[in-house]
Amino acid sequence: MKTIADVQAELHAANEPLPPVHEVDSFFNSVLGRTLRIHTHDARVFVGQFKCTDAQCNMILALAHEFRVPVAEAAEERIGMTRPAVKLTANESRYVGLICVPGKEIVKVELERLGGM
Amino acid sequence: MSMEEDEDAPNTTPGYNSHEGRQIAPTMAPRPIQPRISNAMSDMNSGNSRNTPIRGAGHMAFDKYTVDITRQVATWSRGIPSGHLKTVPDFDLFESVSAIEIGDPKMDSGAPQNQNDLDTTYDTSTRLSNSEIIWILDMHLGCLMNWNRGFPLAQTLFTSVYVEKLLSPDPKHPTVPKTIDDIKSFFSHQEPTGGDADIKNLQHPLSFQTLTINLFVVMVIKCCGLAIDSIIESQVPIYEEEDISLHTLGRDLLPAIKLGHIEMFFRDFLSQAERWDITTQSVDSPKRSPLAGIVLRMQFLHKLLVAMERDISPSERISSLTSAQSKLADIKKLGSEISPVDGVFDPQLQRRLASTSPLRPLVLNSPSDALSHASDFIEGLRTADWTLRWGEWENPSLTFRRSCQQFAFNESKKLPLVRAYSFHSIWRSPNESFEFLMVQDILSTVRCWPARDLYHRAYGNFPQVMSYPHPDEPSSYRAVLDFCQRAVEMGGGYIDVLRAFCSNSCRLRRTLCRCVKAFEELEQCEAVEADNILSADNRYHDETASRPMTTWSRTLKLEIMQTIIEMGFHLDMYALSEMVYIYSYLAMVYNARIDLIRFQKQKLNENLSSFSIDGFGVKLDSQLRINTEELNVIEAMLRLHRVLHWLDIVPGLKFSENQNIKRWDLRMKPFWPVREPAPPTWQEVSGYCELDWPRIEKGHEVESDHPVLLFLGEIHRELETASIQYQAQLRHFHKSQYIEIEAEEKLLLAKHTTTMHIISQLETLITCLKTGEKFNLLWETQPTKSYDWYNVFHTPDIVKA
Known part of the structure; x- marks a missing residue:
């Protein structure tokens, strides 16, 4: 599975121009402090408040919970099937607090549209 | 796609969690989204990425869409200058250091080694034999x-x-x-x-x-x-x-x-x-x-x-x-x-x-370990429970102290639940309960009529607290009660002695050192004052003549001193080369205790009256016997160490005179405030432990009339007599469920074992000296699992080379 670091490498390889600074600021100001769901390549989802990031896409979430994608679904995903809707239930979660998810682990970043801040 | 259209999506998209029939409340309506996000969402819905409706976590109580912003994050994060961070206000690099790094096996407990290790392979519905x-x-x-x-x-x-x-x-x-x-x-x-x-x-x-x-x-x-x-x-x-x-x-x-x-x-x-x-x-x-x-x-x-x-x-x-x-x-x-x-x-x-x-x-x-740990656990709970119920013992205070003493060094005390049980009683009891216990303690050590009366008045009531005497009653009652209150409340006083036994070994020793000082003050001031008031009263002269409050304070002080010195052995504080001096001071403390009991006996005999025939003399005799037995073992150890010193075979570093003085001062520091028995100076103790016998040459036979052999023979004879006595006493013990009797039997057994061990070492030493064989001193400190009297002494092993 492609990680966000791989996507960055592809963009770099394709000589994509760097985005202008004011746009970068504008984008991150709109998502920082809001609730993100970060999917990692080991079939986990972290839900927490987005606090910090850097050029390598290492992302820090506060008050984060870890959810697991059931193994069967993760296996389907590994063999290339489309990922089914991830059902997050309280019983499968655990609180992990302040976490730093390295860019090389992230396969998907989702923004929760409601109630983020 | 516009914002409005997007907001309608939940109701029409399959998978939307509508089972609770919950609609998005007006107050929960989405805030106007930033243009960048709108663009992201447009990209996503036009096929660049999937917009997956997700059922929210039940406990979080939200049902909402998420927007895939992976590509946007990847793209725009490239624009962050290297070495810079994009953060929310008030969040800095230092805070980020405390974050758990996901994927790092040392920090992230959730990181799976492989995909399958999250699911356990064991099926709980398997048939089992x-x-x-x-x-x-x-x-x-x-x-x-x-x-x-x-x-x-x-x-x-x-x-x-x-x-x-x-x-x-x-x-x-x-x-x-x-x-x-x-x-x-x-x-x-x-x-x-x-x-x-x-x-x-x-x-x-x-x-x-x-x-x-x-x-x-x-x-x-x-x-x-x-x-x-x-x-x-x-x-x-x-x-x-x-x-x-x-x-x-x-x-x-x-x-x-x-x-x-x-x-x-x-x-x-x-x-x-x-x-x-x-x-x-x-x-x-x-x-x-x-x-x-x-x-x-x-x-x-x-x-x-x-x-x-x-x-x-x-x-x-x-x-x-x-x-x-x-x-x-x-x-x-x-x-x-x-x-x-x-x-x-x-x-x-x-x-x-x-x-x-x-x-x-x-x-x-292993299952067998589980059963043995269970046994220790139950034993710990039993001891803790027994310790708590002091009101039900025949001789509560003494048993309490003995149990605490046993308990303080017991492995099971480390168990949190056992600690909780013991703490609960000792830390949560009011001071008045301790006053009652102290009066019992006084009565187990000395004869004192006001204390006896006060005890009988409170006994059987609940809670068992001392009642204040009527103003018309003799001032002796008041004097005893004031003394008890003072002893319980003062820093390092009676309450602290008992509480100390609930703490760990190091803190226990430190607290007891404080208690020695407090009891010295008590003995010199309050006890004297109380005794003066008691002796002014003409009743029961036979009891007041032995100055009960001073005697009790001194007895407890000496007991604490003994515990402190013995704990040094238990905590491996002493080097082998200084054992001889420590034993000599311990023997001094024991002698002071024995002198005190003898003084009590003498006063009892002098003032014997019809009122004093209540078995107190028998009690004093038994205390005298126990202390003398313990002193015998300590003196045997002392004499053995004196000979080992004289033979110059004690291993370890050779200290200079100055170093010895400093070390001795350090050892005696807790006892500096004590006037009786005052801690000896290095010169006194080193002089006492030296022997001026004619030197012998290593590897040569020693003549049978050499003072060293006579000295060792004398110790050997004395110890053999003592061990026979212990054996005879042990035969009288029978299995009992009472912990106090168990403890007494254990103590006696410890004395017997120690004595037998010293006898065997003495025999080896005597044989080696007589035949001129070479021998070595083996001394290994081993962590002692439980406190009993035997374990506090490290008897060196003498082995033929």
């Missing part, structure tokens, strides 16, 4: 005991698949059992699959295996829960927060399941067992032993659980503990066959806990 069931029960018991010994729940109980299933059920049975029906329904889902009708068809909804294992696991979990409740209630400073505050692990220990519920299941279990004609009486039948083993284990844990219930009476608790202990003995005697089962305990289960600590290894013992 009886020997396998016994193994599972024993291992769960081992987990409970290991947790009680201080290992975290995450490494012990929460690694069990059975516990995990019960406390964190799979999505098919999504609720943690809260009622008895839940438990029953939960159990039924664990039924073994496949045949074995003879076990299953017992006209009971649950099979023997399911009921046994699950009930045992529920009882183990409840034992932990009750222990945590007791610890929290006692406010004992125990710092394993993660285990005490279980919300950090995301688990609770079935708080809604009460003992009554478990009793119901237990009765079911017993009736099933009876149908199989399994009774504990049939333990001798080898055919039935595995089933009998299961029944005994269940009965044992049931008794333990009853004993840990907080609401039961002390006598019920003691009787439950005693029967648990006897069941444990039966289990050991039975020695059932045990077969291990793979996969029941899985360290990977820790990944499911809400703990932020990394994965730690399993802490599992």
